[in-house]
Amino acid sequence: MADDLLVKARNARRDLNGELARDQREANEVRQKADDLKRAMKKAADRARAGVVVRSKKPKRLRRWSMQQDAKTFRSIKAALADDDRVVLTSRSGDLVTDMRSDGKRIRTDIEESKATFKGQKQTTFYVPIWDHSGDYMKALAFGQVVYEAQGMAMSVNLGDEVINAAMKSSKSFAAHMRDRITSYLRTAMTELGQPVPDYFFMVESGYGGQPHLHGAIVIHDEPEIRAAVLEALRKAGGDWKPRAKQVQVDLQPLVTPAKWIGYISKWSALSKGRLGDASIVAASNGLRAKAKAWYQAARRSGVPIAN
Structure with missing residues (x-):
């Protein structure tokens, strides 16, 4: 009976020590991550103060068009050509281009009068995907x-x-x-x-x-x-x-x-x-x-x- 109690006591101490060791390892890992995060935040703040632009290393997500978007863009290109517009394509969606996937519009701008080849003509620019x-x-x-x-x-x-x-x-x-x-x-x-x-x-x-x-x-x-x-x-x-x-x-x-x-x-x-x-x-x-x-x-x- 006494021997059984001793065995149970030793097993309990061993389990307790194991749990304490695991807790310690997990605490160390959390502390290490916190330290790494602090260093990264400090480095980013230093770069910002110095005027350095930090860009994400994550690759840019490319836009994938549906068949409907593709057809919609082509119909708009046909409409612009029917209006006798000078039509160009671009890889940039922003400022001078209306994203065809959102509202179906296009940007139509006057071409410089000095360009005699296109004098009086309008230019329409369309964003298209890769x-x-x-x-x-x-x-x-x-x-x-x-x-x-x-x-x-x-x-x-x-x-x-x-x-x-x-x-x-x-x-x-x-x-x-x-x-x-x-x-x-x-x-x-x-x-x-x-x-x-x-x-x-x-x-x-x-x-x-x-x-x-x-x-x-x-x-x-x-x-x-x-x-x-x-x-x-x-x-x-x-x-x-x-x-x-x-x-x-x-x-x-x-x-x-x-x-x-x-x-x-x-x-x-x-x-x-x-x-x-x-x-x-x-x-x-x-x-x-x-x-x-x-x-x-x-x-x-x-x-x-x-x-x-």
Whole structure:
């Protein structure tokens, strides 16, 4: 009995000592954190008194736009161009720019009278997000600007039923399936001519009562041999299509109004996404995607006006 009491007493002392030791460690940790905080606060106060600006090392959180915000910005850009404004993009949201995500307005300012090129014209500036956070509309706008600057051509392609069915059943999106198919036929045709595959992009349109078809643009110059080869490659990519009235399966025309063309080909964008069950209906060749990203980034920095 006495031995049992001694054992219990020793165990109790051991537990008590353990608890005291833990309490001491926790108290030391709290004291250390408090000392560190005091030092940090003193250092910040000293820097402030010395006029040193302390910036957070935490990376800036980038804004990600929704499809609705992307569409809203593009519609406002179209409205500004329709007003004959000189339209520029910027990476800064503040002072001279109205954030399109908040109230949908834009800043419209007079251009200096001394700039004869734009005398009497208004300038509208739009904040747009980085390329990776932009949507179909802004990417398509950039694709169109690059093709326009390269003196490319507007492109429309009608699709046969078997091609549409294959694209609908593909494990990829409709647009990605058609991009790979078009690239394959273009590569075959251009290899025979010793030419590289031309850069191109398109949007899938599937409006009310119509079959899915493609509108976009392609960078080719109107040389008879190359034009004929591209037309034939696009016809093959489109499949066995039955013409209606005086329609043609593939149409190529000089691209002279890139922003207006993007406005036209995106008119049924939301409906097309719903009918196809795809979040994105825009596709581009790898080369054009890289060039468009570079154009977009430069446009956000430079303030160079976009072409209507």
